[in-house]
Amino acid sequence: MATLTDTTAAAGGRTRALRLILATWSWVFLVLILVFFETWARIETGNTFLLRTHNLQAIAIAASQTLLLALGLTLVIVASHIDLSIGFVTGLAAVTMAVVIRAIDPAVPPALSLVLGITVGLAVSLVPGFVNGWMVARLNVPSFIGTLGMYGIARGMALLVAGGATVSIRNPAATWFGNQHLYGVPFVVVMTILVTLAFHYLLAYTRFGLHTYTIGGNVEAARRAGVDVERHLIVLFLLSAFTAGLGGIVYTARFSAGAAQAGEPLLLYAVAAVFIGGASLTGGQGTIKGTVIGALIIAVIQFGLVFINVAPYWQFIAVGAVIIVAVLIDQLRDRLHVGSPA
């Protein structure tokens, strides 16, 4: 059976080295931009960029906001789908929570009204998630189009719920939840870390996660292996809407106000984080670890550009450019992964 031995090993160490670089470029990139901003800060201000608690907190919070949307999205993209609705699902959850709290404050204690606001906000965000999953799984609507439609619907719903304006709240419990620190670490960051760990466990260590990869790699293989693909897809879109909803909750708590456009820039950032993190447009690839790095890169770019006094609009341009680079790298990686056909 000598003919059936591994032929790719012969491809040599050079490809292997290149593959390693392509697999780890996002880490390298993160370090490079940190070095860049640190150097800039030392030269221009004579001060440190990185070692300031305030800066680190700001980066961690920005990364958390992106990450919350990107967590569920990672699972959806691994299954070779996309969820474009999350930006406005975030907005919908944010305004719903604010409207509920506004309606019942101060008749009920602040903590209770916060809990009710969060619960209703998250519950409402699950509705577009379910409809997304149902469209994709049962009606075979391409997720790109289906969730783009839901992007519009969620946006309109959020604006309707908010009455077209920002809904401010005055709830001390919400302010506490949104701005309190735990040994210097913002509470919302702690919460995001916990949710991230849960998603990492789900994707990397459970049968559910493996089936998500299988659906992304070969949906027929998943079906033949007995995976209930339809149910699985619905759960994925529910999870995606859930983390987007969490993003909205965090927004309302941080700013004591819910806005329909709470998640608007975050959709771009979340998609970028997932692809920078090593996910592939063809599905079957991507990790939570990678997405975390992606979210950190974007947060550092976001905050760093503000820090060096560049007009904030450059953030979009920089993040957009990084997405394109990430996709190019993904293509290069695909080309190197392909083994000999026979």
Added chain:
Amino acid sequence: MTPAPGNGPILEAKSLNKRFGGIHAARDVSLHVMPGEVVALAGDNGAGKSTVIKIIAGVYKPDGGEVHYQGERVDQLTPREIRDRGIETIYQDLALADNLDVGTNLFLGREKVKHLLGLPYLDRKTMRSEAAKALEALGIVVRDLDAPVRTLSGGQRQALAIGRAVYWHARLLIMDEPTAALGVPEQREVLALIHRLKESGVGIIFISHNLHDIFAVSDRIVVLERGRKAGERLASETDGDEVVKLMMGGA
């Protein structure tokens, strides 16, 4: 593993019928497979070969007829239930997830799980080593066990698909064009593999366009033509010309 010969067929399909709209894709097709026997299913495109195997695999419910497997009627079961009973189909596209490694592919849908503090987690190590053993038993060495299977050669992938079936104690293997996508040396390896499976008492339904392959491995040849059974011959008592004639609706 080795069944007593003469125990009767491991699989018996009786007068299978299947219509898709106006098309009568299978009409009164009957066939049986003995343990350790390779039955070739021959026929032109659209002759009904894949309809018949999909009925046996449980993908289609027949409109008429019955399938009996090891004494049990199975034609109303789900594909999963049929697979669990030991009928494995190896499709042309192999049903492998290219992005996963050999271990998870071997265990797809039946993953090994361990627990830590009550939390279940995938036992990738065991799955990997079991896959290595299963492949080794078929004479295949995969160097990089945690690489995605898309990096394997066509022959290795074929062997993995077959190894998966055997690992899960398949008693009847349905192989749909197993040699079609392979180079000549790998075709030969797969045919050798079929001989080895046969010796261990596995029944095999072998679908192929390639008459050379059909005669190289099969004991019996069932020829389909436009949904009907055009003929059935022992491989030792017929030749390529006769089979082709049957496939064309002659003879």
